[in-house]
Amino acid sequence: xxxxxxxxxxxxxxxxIVADALELPKEEVTDEAHFAxxxxxxxxxxxxxxxxxxxxxxxxxxxxxxxxxSTLLQVRGLVESKLAGxx
Amino acid sequence: xxxxxxxxxxxxxxxxxxxxxxxxxxxAPAPGWFDVVTALTGRGYRRLPTACQYLLAATRxxxxxxxxxxxxxxxxxxxxxxxxxxxxxxxMEEQDRSILEEGADAITPITAPYFAMxxxxxxxxxxxxxxxxxxxxxxxxxxxxxxxxxxxxxxARGRADVLVVGxxxxxxxxxxxxxxxxxxxxxxxxxxxxAEGINNPSAYGSCRIRNAFLAPGAAPADALDDAWAALxxxxxxxxxxxxxxxxxxxxxxxxxxxxxxxGTVSITPAGAGCLSPMRHxxxxxxxxxxxxxxxxxTAAAEGNVAFARLTTLPHNHPQQHGSWQ
Numbered sequence: 001x002x003x004x005x006x007x008x009x010x011x012x013x014x015x016x017i018v019a020d021a022l023e024l025p026k027e028e029v030t031d032e033a034h035f036a037x038x039x040x041x042x043x044x045x046x047x048x049x050x051x052x053x054x055x056x057x058x059x060x061x062x063x064x065x066x067x068x069x070s071t072l073l074q075v076r077g078l079v080e081s082k083l084a085g086x087x
Numbered sequence: 088x089x090x091x092x093x094x095x096x097x098x099x100x101x102x103x104x105x106x107x108x109x110x111x112x113x114x115a116p117a118p119g120w121f122d123v124v125t126a127l128t129g130r131g132y133r134r135l136p137t138a139c140q141y142l143l144a145a146t147r148x149x150x151x152x153x154x155x156x157x158x159x160x161x162x163x164x165x166x167x168x169x170x171x172x173x174x175x176x177x178x179m180e181e182q183d184r185s186i187l188e189e190g191a192d193a194i195t196p197i198t199a200p201y202f203a204m205x206x207x208x209x210x211x212x213x214x215x216x217x218x219x220x221x222x223x224x225x226x227x228x229x230x231x232x233x234x235x236x237x238x239x240x241x242x243a244r245g246r247a248d249v250l251v252v253g254x255x256x257x258x259x260x261x262x263x264x265x266x267x268x269x270x271x272x273x274x275x276x277x278x279x280x281x282a283e284g285i286n287n288p289s290a291y292g293s294c295r296i297r298n299a300f301l302a303p304g305a306a307p308a309d310a311l312d313d314a315w316a317a318l319x320x321x322x323x324x325x326x327x328x329x330x331x332x333x334x335x336x337x338x339x340x341x342x343x344x345x346x347x348x349x350g351t352v353s354i355t356p357a358g359a360g361c362l363s364p365m366r367h368x369x370x371x372x373x374x375x376x377x378x379x380x381x382x383x384x385t386a387a388a389e390g391n392v393a394f395a396r397l398t399t400l401p402h403n404h405p406q407q408h409g410s411w412q
Binding site for chain 1: 130131132133134192193194195196197
């Protein structure tokens with residue numbers, strides 16, 4: 001059995017954070033909207049999201065980690081694992 | 088002298104919603120006087136430094152005012168010159184505070200590059216696909232006039248066919264000297280090369296710049312006389328001079344020298360920044376008040392003096408002024 005645990009994250013709050021960083025209405029940041037293809041997120045905007053996440057959740061996200069993410073649900077997964085792992 | 092035709096004007100100024108009103112702005116603007124969401128529709132603007140927002144919005148307005156002609160110019164034939172003194176001061180204070188309190192990682196990535204004053208013009212160039220040249224001028228108080236002069240020289244040498252010249256300032260943070268009443272906002276001018284003896288029917292008029300430097304301890308009259316002679320050699324003398332001056336030794340020397348000139352002179356106190364002289368220049372172009380020939384002069388404590396000679400034309404930009412069309 002895995003030792004991994006996760007901390008439930010308020011998805012709507014996370015959506016608001018991402019939407020604010022991207023200057024988009026919350027409704028456009030759907031769970032599965034692709035950051036690059038659907039929301040036209042470039043590298044600078046991605047860094048903006050990272051800074052917002054780090055401030056809100058007190059975590060550290062490497063640029064290389066965020067590059068692997070392309071949807072809100074994937075971001076939730078990363079943040080939850082960071083919170084659970086205390087990183 | 089090298090001259091520019093001015094085809095479009097735009098302003099973002101507290102208390103003035105069109106270029107004709109640019110001389111009379113609100114000295115202490117209320118928070119929220121500028122709404123970026125309304126002024127700059129689209130994404131990617133909300134987190135820009137405010138002086139960059141002002142510049143982008145003023146330029147949009149100036150390009151709208153200039154009509155279709157600038158759009159027809161290829162990207163590699165477009166240029167941008169922006170004058171600023173304090174566009175990044177408040178931002179740099181904020182960045183310093185972030186670094187001290189939270190670390191460098193807390194600086195928002197979108198604003199991080201703007202510690203370099205050239206980024207304001209660069210962002211404008213990106214916005215309007217300007218590939219010809221991008222230049223920033225920073226001399227105290229005369230930077231806006233210097234931008235016009237540098238742009239005029241570039242156009243005269245054939246480096247571009249159309250030019251946006253801007254001046255933008257953010258309010259100086261306290262307790263910086265001059266914070267009270269410091270310049271805030273932006274103006275933008277869309278310019279094209281002047282053709283000798285030909286009046287561009289879509290232009291507000293033409294503009295020529297002449298600089299002087301008053302060395303500490305030297306008699307100022309010679310340098311000012313030389314600049315004035317060069318500026319007024321080929322046309323009727325202006326009936327009115329707008330002087331935007333501070334109470335430095337340079338400012339007082341220019342004021343004393345102007346007292347001996349024919350015509351009327353109005354002296355306006357200069358705030359910190361390069362925007363106030365440009366406000367006067369823009370308003371004169373928009374209104375053509377006091378006759379077609381006009382001079383705006385400004386000076387800084389450091390010794391630099393800049394004159395702008397304006398020759399205004401009857402124009403058809405009805406949204407920019409009261410009654411003259």
